[in-house]
Amino acid sequence: MALRRLTNVRVEETGFWVFKTYKFYFTKTRHFVMSPSQYERAKKQKVSCIGRDQDRVLWWTTQGFYWAEPELDEKPSSCWFGTGSGDKNRSWSGSRRSGIAEPHQRNGDASRSPMR
Numbered sequence: 001m002a003l004r005r006l007t008n009v010r011v012e013e014t015g016f017w018v019f020k021t022y023k024f025y026f027t028k029t030r031h032f033v034m035s036p037s038q039y040e041r042a043k044k045q046k047v048s049c050i051g052r053d054q055d056r057v058l059w060w061t062t063q064g065f066y067w068a069e070p071e072l073d074e075k076p077s078s079c080w081f082g083t084g085s086g087d088k089n090r091s092w093s094g095s096r097r098s099g100i101a102e103p104h105q106r107n108g109d110a111s112r113s114p115m116r
Helices: 034-045
Strands: 005-006 009-012 021-025 029-033 047-053 056-061 064-068
Touching: 021 034, 029 034, 029 047, 034 047
Parallel strands: none
Antiparallel strands: 005 064, 009 021, 021 029, 047 056, 056 064
C-alpha cells in the first residue's frame, strides 16, 4: 500500500452563510473545494476521500492528510464529491464519471477553473 503523508495541506474557510466553502490547499495555488455539509461529514469520519489530482487521491484521516498512489484500490463511491447525497453545491467541479473532485487553481481573480 503506497501512502505518502502530506504536511503542507491547509484548510481555508471562505465566504459566509450560504456562500461558505472550505478549500483544501495541497500546493500554494491548487486546492479542492467542499461545501459546509461535505466538510462536516468528512470531519466526522475516520477516513475521508477529498479529491483526485491526476493519478493520485487525497485522503483525510484522523492522523493527517495522505496521497494514495495509483496502485491502491480506492473506490470513488467512498468520496464525498458526487456521491448523489442530494447536496446541490454548485462549487463542485468533479468528474461525473469518477465521482471524485478535481483540483482548482487560484489564479488571482474571482474566477476559478478546474485543472485538467
